[in-house]
Amino acid sequence: MPELPEVETIVKALRQGGRGGDAILGKRVESSYLAWERTLAYPGYEVFKEHINNKVVDEVNRRGKYILIRLGNEYLAIHLRMTGDLRVETRIDENGETPLRQHDRFVLYFDDGLRFVFNDPRKFGRIWLVDDLRLILDNLGPEPLDPSFTPHALYESLQNHGKRNIKALLLDQKVIAGIGNIYTDEALFAAGIHPLRLAGQIDPIESEILYHSIQSVLLEGIRRNGASFDWVYRGGKFEFQVYQREGQTCKKCGATIQKISVGQRGTHYCPMCQPILR
DNA sequence: CACGTCACCTGCGTGC
DNA sequence: TGCACGCAGGTGACGT
Numbered sequence: 001m002p003e004l005p006e007v008e009t010i011v012k013a014l015r016q017g018g019r020g021g022d023a024i025l026g027k028r029v030e031s032s033y034l035a036w037e038r039t040l041a042y043p044g045y046e047v048f049k050e051h052i053n054n055k056v057v058d059e060v061n062r063r064g065k066y067i068l069i070r071l072g073n074e075y076l077a078i079h080l081r082m083t084g085d086l087r088v089e090t091r092i093d094e095n096g097e098t099p100l101r102q103h104d105r106f107v108l109y110f111d112d113g114l115r116f117v118f119n120d121p122r123k124f125g126r127i128w129l130v131d132d133l134r135l136i137l138d139n140l141g142p143e144p145l146d147p148s149f150t151p152h153a154l155y156e157s158l159q160n161h162g163k164r165n166i167k168a169l170l171l172d173q174k175v176i177a178g179i180g181n182i183y184t185d186e187a188l189f190a191a192g193i194h195p196l197r198l199a200g201q202i203d204p205i206e207s208e209i210l211y212h213s214i215q216s217v218l219l220e221g222i223r224r225n226g227a228s229f230d231w232v233y234r235g236g237k238f239e240f241q242v243y244q245r246e247g248q249t250c251k252k253c254g255a256t257i258q259k260i261s262v263g264q265r266g267t268h269y270c271p272m273c274q275p276i277l278r
Numbered sequence: 279c280a281c282g283t284c285a286c287c288t289g290c291g292t293g294c
Numbered sequence: 295t296g297c298a299c300g301c302a303g304g305t306g307a308c309g310t
Binding site: 124 | 302303305
C-alpha cells in the first residue's frame with residue numbers, strides 16, 4: 001500500500017504532527033525494542049542499539065517509498081511495504097505503561113515519554129540504520145514530482161524498456177520511484193492508456209499526457225492525505241477512479257470497469273477510455 | 279542483461 | 295458456522 005502520497009503524508013505528520021500523533025523532530029532516543037528480528041534489515045540489533053541510543057531526530061524526509069529519519073550522522077530508513085504503519089504515542093498514562101498492540105514490530109522510546117511504533121501485520125516492512133543512504137537508495141529511479149523528472153525523461157525510459165508493458169514499467173522503482181499498484185492504475189486511466197500497452201509503442205504525445213497524469217494523481221493523493229483505506233491509512237481521502245472498482249461504472253464514460261492480472265498484480269481499467277489498440 | 283515468477287507473511291472476504 | 299482458497303497497497307532472490 002503505502003505509495004508515494006501515503007508515505008509523504010506520514011512524513012509530514014512526523015515532521016509537524018498529525019494523523020493522531022506528535023512530531024518527532026528534536027526528540028532524543030532513549031531506548032528501543034525489536035519484536036520481530038527480520039524487521040531490522042541492517043545492522044544486527046546489538047550494533048543498532050549502541051548506535052541509536054541518545055541520538056536526536058534532526059530531519060524526516062522521503063525518497064520514493066522510503067521514510068528517512070536523520071539522527072546526527074546516521075539515517076534510520078523505513079520501508080512500510082504492504083501493511084506497515086507508524087504511530088507516535090504516549091508511553092505511560094494514568095494506568096501505567098500502555099500495552100503494545102498486536103503486530104507492533106519495533107519501537108523507539110524517546111526521553112520525553114513518547115514512543116515511535118512500527119506496526120506491520122504481514123512483517124514485510126524493513127528498517128535500516130546506515131551512515132550512507134546510497135546503500136539503500138542507489139537503485140531508485142527519479143522522483144516523479146521533482147523538476148529533474150521531465151516529460152522527455154519519461155519518454156526516454158519508455159523507449160529504453162520498449163518491450164515491457166506500461167503497467168509493469170511504472171511499478172518498477174528503478175524507472176520511477178514511489179508509484180505503486182493504486183496510483184499506476186489511476187495514472188493510466190487518467191492518461192487513457194491500456195495497462196498492457198508496450199512501453200515502446202507509446203508515442204511522445206501519449207507519453208507527455210502520461211507524465212502529467214502521473215503527477216496529477218500523485219499530487220491529488222498528497223492533497224487528500226493518501227488513499228481511502230481507512231483500514232491502515234487513517235484519514236486518507238483520495239478517491240479511486242478505477243482501483244478496486246471492478247464491475248462498477250466508469251466515472252468518465254459509463255462503461256464497466258474491468259479487472260485483469262498484469263505481472264501478478266490486480267489491474268483495473270476502463271475498456272472504453274483505455275483501448276488496447278490505437 | 280532484462281524480464282518473469284516466486285517467496286516472504288497475515289488477515290479477510292468468498293463460496294462451498 | 296467452519297474451512298479452504300484466493301487475494302492484498304511491495305520488492306528481492308532466483309530462474310530463463
